[in-house]
Amino acid sequence: MQKINKNKLKEIALERIKILFREAKLNPEKANRYVELARKIGMKVNLSIPKEYKRKYCKHCNNYFILGNYRVRTRNKMIVYYCLNCKKYMKFKIQKSL
Numbered sequence: 016m017q018k019i020n021k022n023k024l025k026e027i028a029l030e031r032i033k034i035l036f037r038e039a040k041l042n043p044e045k046a047n048r049y050v051e052l053a054r055k056i057g058m059k060v061n062l063s064i065p066k067e068y069k070r071k072y073c074k075h076c077n078n079y080f081i082l083g084n085y086r087v088r089t090r091n092k093m094i095v096y097y098c099l100n101c102k103k104y105m106k107f108k109i110q111k112s113l
């Protein structure tokens with residue numbers, strides 16, 4: 016049996032995650048399901064969700080952030096996201112490159 020290269024597997028997973036987030040953006044009514052799937056794929060191959068997507072959903076309830084279902088505040092050099100769906104907070108460090 017041919018062994019699949021681990022890096023190759025991660026590459027495929029990343030590609031699928033990207034597709035899912037693209038689809039989530041286009042289909043807001045299915046977005047939360049896509050986020051859930053993307054996270055599951057990442058977990059399977061031990062791959063974390065890329066930084067650029069991490070701020071697009073709630074890590075507590077997989078709620079894909081669209082206008083009106085979250086709030087953003089800055090505090091103490093941190094960006095604080097407040098999810099209106101599960102009423103929880105997520106904090107990120109402010110990055111100059113973003």
Ligand SMILES: [Zn+2]
Nearest residue numbers: 073076098101
């Ligand atoms: Zn939430």
